[in-house]
Amino acid sequence: MELDSELLESFIEDINSLNLELLQILKDLNKQLNQPELFLTLSNIIDRIHGTATTLGFEELGAYTGSLKSVTRLTGNSKVERAQKPVFQLMMNYLG
Numbered sequence: 001m002e003l004d005s006e007l008l009e010s011f012i013e014d015i016n017s018l019n020l021e022l023l024q025i026l027k028d029l030n031k032q033l034n035q036p037e038l039f040l041t042l043s044n045i046i047d048r049i050h051g052t053a054t055t056l057g058f059e060e061l062g063a064y065t066g067s068l069k070s071v072t073r074l075t076g077n078s079k080v081e082r083a084q085k086p087v088f089q090l091m092m093n094y095l096g
Contacts, residue, residue, distance in 0.1 A: 003056060011052055018045050023095055026088070033084050039076030042091060043069050068094060 022045055025038050046069045054062035068090070075087045 007056070011056060014052065015049055018049055019095060021045055022091065026091055026095065029084075029088055033088060034081055036076045036078070036084075039072050039084070039087065041076075043073040043076060046072060 022042060025042055025045075029035060029038055046065050050062055050065035050069050053065060071087055071090065075083050
């Protein structure tokens with residue numbers, strides 16, 4: 001499947017914009033890690049990337065962001081604080 005160049009450009013712009021939002025959340029988490037609601041916000045933003053990537057046929061990106069979405073959502077819904085630091089590091093690597 002060949003993607004329209006405008007559609008691809010729009011997707012890249014969306015990812016860049018969403019990554020800036022993710023980065024700001026990670027800065028907030030770096031100051032105070034125990035904020036489960038921010039992990040849920042990360043999950044929601046990643047879900048937007050995941051959905052578009054999957055729709056456009058980017059299978060590997062869809063699988064990767066799907067995993068990130070699941071892990072951040074589980075962390076946001078969890079009461080286990082020790083899980084937050086590794087997930088935070090995983091997200092920092094994603095934006096790396």
